[in-house]
Amino acid sequence: MKILISTDIEGVAGVTHVEQTRSGNAEYERARAWMTDEANAAIRxxxxxxxxxxxxxxxxxxxRNLLLDRLDVRAQTITGKPRYLGMMAGVExxxxxxxxxxxxxxxxxxGVLAHTINSFAFRSVRVNAEEFxxxxxxxxxxxxxxxxxxxxxxxxxxxxETAPIFPGAVGVETKRAYGNA
Structure with a gap:
């Protein structure tokens, strides 16, 4: 059985501010470590x-966010751009x-740091009139x-938001939102 783990950073436990999602500062470096830890938990x-x-x-x-030297060696990684299929590269x-x-x-x-693809470019993305x-x-x-x-x-x-879209999926709550940061 082959599993694809697609990792983003905004939903990682402890990530609550946009500064933690942008390179070039200590807060981002901490968030990268947390992201890597959550990826490792999923790998295990x-x-x-x-x-x-x-x-x-x-x-x-x-x-290019994961700390590859800390990632479980049993997993293969897909990093960097350009990439075919974006966040789902590897699914093929x-x-x-x-x-x-x-x-x-x-x-x-x-939701904490809620956005769709790019918060400056898209307010809403709809497919067949349903927002995703x-x-x-x-x-x-x-x-x-x-x-x-x-x-x-x-x-x-x-x-x-996603439970009705993916009814068979297991959901893991990493934090609770009390407003959009």
């Missing part, structure tokens, strides 16, 4: 659940399931390859 869980192969897609910003490699780790709620919600965030959009892309979303981690608003 995947192997414990029967995975024989795990791909980890670094899916935030410039796709005969994966059996996708884990979305450290994801966030869609734009215009009260990054998880919904990239989950649909995974579906085009016949790969189900099996795990979702992020804040409570993110989990409430």
């Amino acid at each position: 869980g995947a192997f414990a659940g029967g995975a024989t192969e795990v791909l980890v897609n670094d899916s935030h910003g410039g796709f 490699q005969d994966c059996d399931a996708v884990y979305m780790v450290g994801y966030h709620a869609r734009s215009q919600t009260t 965030g990054e998880a919904g959009l990239y989950g649909a892309l995974a579906g085009e390859f016949g790969v189900p979303v099996a795990l979702l981690s992020g804040d409570d608003v993110f989990l409430a």
